[in-house]
Amino acid sequence: MNKIELGEMGELLALEYLINEGYTLLAKNYRTAFGEIDLVVSKDETIIFVEVRTRRTLSFGTPEESITRVKRERLIRLALQFCAHHYLYSQNLRFDVIAIYLDNDKPKLHHIPHAFSQEV
Amino acid sequence: MLAKILSTSYLGVEGYPVTVEVDISSGLPAFELVGLPNTAIREAKERVRTALKNSPYPFPPQRITTNLAPADIPKQGSYFDLPIAIGILAAQNVIPTHSLNEYAFVGELSLDGNIKPIKGALAMALTVRDLNLKGLILPRENYQEVITVQQIELIPVSNLKEVVDFVQTHQYKRPDTISPPEPAEPCDIDLKDIRGQHFARRGLEIAAAGGHNLLLIGPPGSGKTLLAKALPSILPPLTEEEALEVTRIHSIAGQISHHSTLFTQPPFRQPHHSITPAALIGGGRIPVPGEVSLAHNGILFLDEMTEFRRNMLDQLRQPLENGQVIITRNRYRLTFPTQFILVGAANPCKCGYYGDPITPCICSPKEVKKYFQHISGPLLDRIDLQIQVSRVSGKELLSQHRSESSGEVQNRVELAREIQRIRFVSERFKLNSQISPARLAQYCPLTSQARQSLTQALEQLQLSARGYHQIIKIARTLADLRQSTIIQLQDIAEAIQYRSLDRIYR
Incomplete structure (x- = not known):
């Protein structure tokens, strides 16, 4: 299983989890010139942008740790672009992180709602 | 949804009202804070966020804009944590908002939602009183300090939950027993323990009675410091008005113990001669009171006065002459009161024995003359009582003759002060020296x-x-x-x- 396959598998696991939790899928792998948002879902009139991180080993840190400031800023830009693109104004926006750790092929999933916000 | 919470702050020794406006709207999640906050206030964001989460109350993943009005005065301190947190709860309709405009909130939050003591609580309580608000919600540790402000309801709180409970039910845990105010630091030096020194004792009495400045000059070991430290014991206790002034200044400077209420005894400040100008006069980007203001209505004692840097001493001239210092910054001018009795102690010359009958002085006449030039003429001119303290002879030291006690002298001082009070009843000044x-x-x-x-x-x-x-x-x-x-x-x-x-x- 290479890195791309691993990522896709993680995203599918995350999507399955979110749908079970009552979220509605708006977009998957929303891609623009700046980059990509893994999942865009909605629930309770809030649009949630989800970044999925999948890891097989913890030797390079936990999946949650791997979201840097640059990555956060990029996600915020992408989210604003997504909203502009779909004419979504004055909506509640939220950024979630789903961390998946594949331990002996048994995935452990950790959902962090409202993982970060815009730094002012 | 918009919520407005009342709070107070202070500039110099005067408090002023601050309205904390919190708006929560949809959009990119963010927490913005405007209204010239300093670093401590800007960091309130993280404390408020975590304290709310741990209390536990909701922290909305929405766009939160907080404004501290009036927006043009730079603000400092950590006491806006509580009003910001309450504002966030009110803007989410977690707590009822109808009675919020009757109370002011101040307090610093810790990450677990507990409320920590703040500086300047007394100045804030007095501001709340002057604004005709119903009450002040403040940290429990600051309760003793403000207990004398009786015209308003004082609600001591120790964590966020108690504040929310109060806003919802108007019930609060009254402090079970109001512990009696700690007795003022007993002045451990009494005049009755000082042998001889009749001339200097008389000087102390005059200084205390009329508020005159005093300089004690004498060889090492003659008892200058001891005499100066006995001065508080013969000063009359502070009047209620003076006590409020003194406590307010000390409260703003954070120089107050959280167990005591008002100062009842005149403050005695003894800065070391390595003090900086800002610490002596008051200063800082947002000015705080210096030693001269902390000594307001009390005594500023400069031991080894000739060791102070000359420019430092010269800065005392304005506070001595006007009874206040004015500190000007580009946005405002602040006035700090400085009505103190200056007491200096110094040796008569470099070797210390000029004029001593036993040990000969080894200084040249030129050195002797030069020694007091350290204290500039204009400053010396403002010191009314210049008293020579000679060494106590062995006979005096061992004599069984009982000296007059501080209490007896204090009675005479109080009589003299009473005469002055009646004489100057229609004047702005209170003492003969003024x-x-x-x-x-x-x-x-x-x-x-x-x-x-x-x-x-x-x-x-x-x-x-x-x-x-x-x-x-x-x-x-x-x-x-x-x-x-x-x-x-x-x-x-x-x-x-x-x-x-x-x-x-x-």
Whole structure:
């Protein structure tokens, strides 16, 4: 299983989890010139942008740790672009992180709602 | 949804109201804070977020904009944490908002939602009183400090939950027992323990009675420091108004224990000679009171006065003359009160033994002359009582003769102060040392004999105009101590001898 396959598998696991939790899928792998948002879902009139991180080993840190400031800023830009693109104004926006750790092929999933916000 | 929470802050020693406006709207999640906050306030964001989460109350993943109005005054301190947190809850309709505008909130949050003590609680409580608000919600540790402000409801709280409970139910846990105010630090030096030194004791009494500045000059070990430290024991206790002024300044400077209420005894400040100008006079980007203001209504004692840097001492001239310091920053001018009695102690020369009958002085005449030039003429001119303290002889030290106790002297001082209080009832000043030159003739009638000898002294001693005025003021205090309305020859004669430095070093 290479890195791309691993990522896709993680995203599918995350999507399955979110749908079970009552979220509605708006977009998957929303891609623009700046980059990509893994999942865009909605629930309770809030649009949630989800970044999925999948890891097989913890030797390079936990999946949650791997979201840097640059990555956060990029996600915020992408989210604003997504909203502009779909004419979504004055909506509640939220950024979630789903961390998946594949331990002996048994995935452990950790959902962090409202993982970060815009730094002012 | 918008919520407005009242709070207060202070600039200098004056409090002013602050409205904390919190708006929550949809959009990119963010927490913005405007209204010229300093770093401590800007960091409130993280404390508020975490304290709310741990209390646990909701922190909305929405766009939160907080404004501290008036927006043009720079603000500092951590006491806006609580109003911001309450504002966030009110803007989410977690708590009812109808009674919020009757109370002001101040307090620092810790990450677990507990509320920590703040500086300047008394100034804030007085502001709330002047604004005619119903009450102040403040940290429990600050309760004792403000307990004397009785016109408003004081609600001590120790965590966020208690605040929310109060806003919802208007019930709060009253402090179970109001612990009696800690007795003021007993002045552990009593005049009865000081042998001999009759001249210096008299000087202390005059300084205390009329609020005159005092310089004690004597060889090492002669008891200058001890005498100066005995001065608080003969000063009358503070009046309620003075106590409020003093406590307010100390509260803003954060120099107050959270167990005591108002200051009842005059403050005694003894800065070391390595002090910086900002610490002495007051200062900082947002100015805080310095030692001269902390000594307001009390004593500023400069031990080893000649060791202070000359420019440092010269900065005392304005506070001594005007009874206040004005600190100007580009946005505002702040006035700090500085009505204190200056007490200095110094050796007479570099080796310390000039004029001592036993140990010979090894300084050259030039060195002796130079020594007091460290204290500039204008400052020395403002010190009315210059007293030589000689060494106590062995006979005096061992004698069983009981000296007068501080209590007895304090009684006389209080009588003299009472005379002054009645005399100056319609004036802005309170003590003889503060009489303005224009009022001198009105309040200090001299007998013709006294006037004659004063004129003579003026010529012989080549006194400055201020020196002349000061002799009259001291004579006024001497007459008050005798409970006489007219200043007589003996008062003038005694007053003249307290300006001894001119005689010795010229």
